[in-house]
Amino acid sequence: MSKADVTLQDIMDAAKRINTYIVHTPLLREEKMDQTLGGQIYLKPEMLQITGAFKIRGALNKILSLPLEKLKKGIITSSSGNHAQACAYAGQLLNIKTTVVIPEDAPAIKIENARAMGANVITWNRKYDERWKKVKIEANKHKYSIIHAYEDYTVMAGQGTIGLEIYKDLPNIETVLVPIGGGGLISGVSTALKALNPKIRVIGVQAAASCAYYVSRQNGIPSSTESSPTIADGLTCNKTGKNPYPIIEKNVDDIVIVAEEDIEQALRLIAQDSKLIAEPSACVTIAALLSHKVKIRPNEKICAILTSGNWDIDKVGKILNNEHVEGVM
DSSP, X not given: OOTTOOOHHHHHHHHHHHTTTSOOOOOEEOHHHHHHHOSEEEEEEGGGSTTSBTHHHHHHXXXXXXXXXXXXXXXXXXXXXXXXXXXHHHHHHHTOOEEEEEXXXXXXXXXXXXXXXXXXXXXXXXXXHHHHHHHHHHHHHHTOEEOOSSSOHHHHHHHHHHHXXXXXXXXTOOEEEEEOSSSHHHHHHHHHHHHHOTTSEEEEEEETTSOHHHHHHHHTXXXXXXXXXXXXXXXXXXXXXXXXXXXXXXXXXXXXXXXXXXXXHHHHHHHHHHOOOOOGGGGHHHHHHHTTOSOOOTTOEEEEEEOBOOSOHHHHHHHHTTOOOOOBO
16 A cells, blocks of 8 residues: 555455455435435444444454564554544454553543453543553554554555445435544545545534644644544544645545534434434534535435444433533543
């Protein structure tokens, strides 16, 4: 694979590599949502993956690409939880020693799931730089291979298989909305879709509380920003990724932001109309439509990617009951 980009061929190769391990998630036509959101709404429910999130695609593609001698020494990563779970599952599946560094205030279900799949879980400071310092210390000490959630092009290619599936199931799709955290998902998905049909509109969505890619798009250069607490903990982003940024600037038509109350409303709408339980990070795409941040035509075919469903169920219940839930930085 190219060291400086991800290509459609990389994504097609990834699809073949991980095919037997993942779920081709359905493209759900949600006619009931049309009345509320406008357009013709389709959902891509990645919470139906084996680990409850899309992250398994990229993690497996990377891990299965590593030489056997590296796999024998083990792997390590850090994430807000879903990528950690994906690496833990892959480690269990392939009998690889796995260590994950997770924010100490991450949803308990993400920590518990990683441990249940046999990973050595290290809870650490939520700050990105602090967690990755710990990763590098452990990797150097034990000779582990680092599996980065979004800076790695092989991981991006795995995430891009979502774009292949959307196009296969609905070749005349017109607009695809993608959540942005670190940027690996939208890098892969946008690469696939734009290569298959450049006319497909790809829109990234960030939580307004933590939105470095949005700010960077407004400034025209990679920019950092201060983050506020957000319930979309899987999308915290106070600086752009070095490798995703140029891909996003090349392929993504627009980036919008959504407020916390719009994310909460979107979670309730998804549960009510589609009967799916999505974590707040996954709901930003529907939030963007609810808050009219994306202009759409009456019959436009729109796919909203729902990335994950791994969140503490009691907190989801509070949002469904219109109760306040504290976000994290």
